[in-house]
Amino acid sequence: MKKITALLVALLVICLAVCGVAEDKPYAGQTLTISNFSFNAELLQKNIYDPFMEMTGCELVVDMGGNAQRVTKITESPADYDVVIIGDMFVKQLMDAGVIDTLDSSKLTNLSSIYETARAPMGEGYGPAYTFNRLGIVYDSAYCDVEIKSFADLWNPELEGCIAIPDMTATTGPMFYFAVAETFGLVPGQDDEAIFAKLAELKPNVVNTYTSANNTITMLNQGEISVAVLLDYSYTTAKNANPDYVWVDPVEGMFAGYNMLNIIKGTEVKDLATEFINFYLSYEVQLAEALDGVDSPVNTAVELAPEQAANFTYGAEMVDNLKLVDWNLITANLANWTASWNSVFSVK
Numbered sequence: 001m002k003k004i005t006a007l008l009v010a011l012l013v014i015c016l017a018v019c020g021v022a023e024d025k026p027y028a029g030q031t032l033t034i035s036n037f038s039f040n041a042e043l044l045q046k047n048i049y050d051p052f053m054e055m056t057g058c059e060l061v062v063d064m065g066g067n068a069q070r071v072t073k074i075t076e077s078p079a080d081y082d083v084v085i086i087g088d089m090f091v092k093q094l095m096d097a098g099v100i101d102t103l104d105s106s107k108l109t110n111l112s113s114i115y116e117t118a119r120a121p122m123g124e125g126y127g128p129a130y131t132f133n134r135l136g137i138v139y140d141s142a143y144c145d146v147e148i149k150s151f152a153d154l155w156n157p158e159l160e161g162c163i164a165i166p167d168m169t170a171t172t173g174p175m176f177y178f179a180v181a182e183t184f185g186l187v188p189g190q191d192d193e194a195i196f197a198k199l200a201e202l203k204p205n206v207v208n209t210y211t212s213a214n215n216t217i218t219m220l221n222q223g224e225i226s227v228a229v230l231l232d233y234s235y236t237t238a239k240n241a242n243p244d245y246v247w248v249d250p251v252e253g254m255f256a257g258y259n260m261l262n263i264i265k266g267t268e269v270k271d272l273a274t275e276f277i278n279f280y281l282s283y284e285v286q287l288a289e290a291l292d293g294v295d296s297p298v299n300t301a302v303e304l305a306p307e308q309a310a311n312f313t314y315g316a317e318m319v320d321n322l323k324l325v326d327w328n329l330i331t332a333n334l335a336n337w338t339a340s341w342n343s344v345f346s347v348k
Contacts (some may be wrong), residue, residue, distance in 0.1 A: 263277070
């Protein structure tokens with residue numbers, strides 16, 4: 001009898017343990033496949049992937065790569081993915097391809113904690129932005145004798161053979177195009193011929209038109225260029241390598257975009273995907289990513305000291321003054337702009 005009682009107690013303990021795990025980690029046994037940037041992969045693992053797997057009991061599979069490559073892979077095989085983390089330009093392309101699903105924003109308990117402009121940048125029902133990225137200029141003060149304060153300064157003849165700018169097919173390409181238009185009082189979609197004439201005037205100063213910020217930072221570090229048009233988070237990485245690098249918020253204004261979180265249509269783990277997006281917006285994640293210099297926070301509860309916020313797109317005043325580009329206009333014109341771009345700059 002004692003043996004039977006002991007056996008029943010043991011089974012009860014096991015049952016409670018299993019039930020407890022199931023209750024605490026309702027997604028145990030599920031797998032979430034994510035398409036994400038390769039930038040700062042180790043920090044993403046530490047700040048997001050590992051804590052999320054620990055919290056939910058799920059397994060994460062992360063597929064990393066360049067933006068254009070990832071868009072192609074997702075468009076061709078959407079069933080292979082559940083969540084995509086990518087810039088706004090490429091979100092629009094995925095939406096147009098019909099592979100982005102809507103989500104139930106009422107399940108995002110952290111949504112009310114982020115800036116209103118970040119809650120549904122591509123329209124209600126689509127995913128939020130988890131960070132802002134503003135476009136600026138980085139130069140190596142040890143090698144660049146020109147004081148740079150504006151985009152217009154890039155046309156200075158003294159910068160011949162010194163500059164890297166984003167390719168039109170990069171996330172930052174259309175942002176730079178809008179910045180050039182603003183610099184010379186022109187309007188994208190109306191004054192395109194004049195804008196490309198200005199870009200042709202810039203060509204002697206341009207060493208490279210890039211699609212990879214990582215490669216551009218390497219060029220800076222190796223002295224192949226001394227000036228680059230980059231997003232703020234890229235500067236944070238570059239500054240760690242060389243304190244002589246200077247960041248410039250151009251006088252023409254802060255052109256900016258988003259990196260966003262979206263669910264792929266047809267996912268079989270939509271609740272888990274929604275939970276992951278919600279987790280990404282949490283105070284804990286947003287703070288950890290900011291303190292590690294990975295991303296500017298959109299969660300308004302995150303407070304950073306001035307030295308921690310340096311070069312981030314941070315604070316209500318800055319966010320309110322961002323110049324956000326028109327992605328509908330860009331989508332309508334991108335093919336023509338890319339063709340004109342390639343006629344000015346050789347593809348590199």
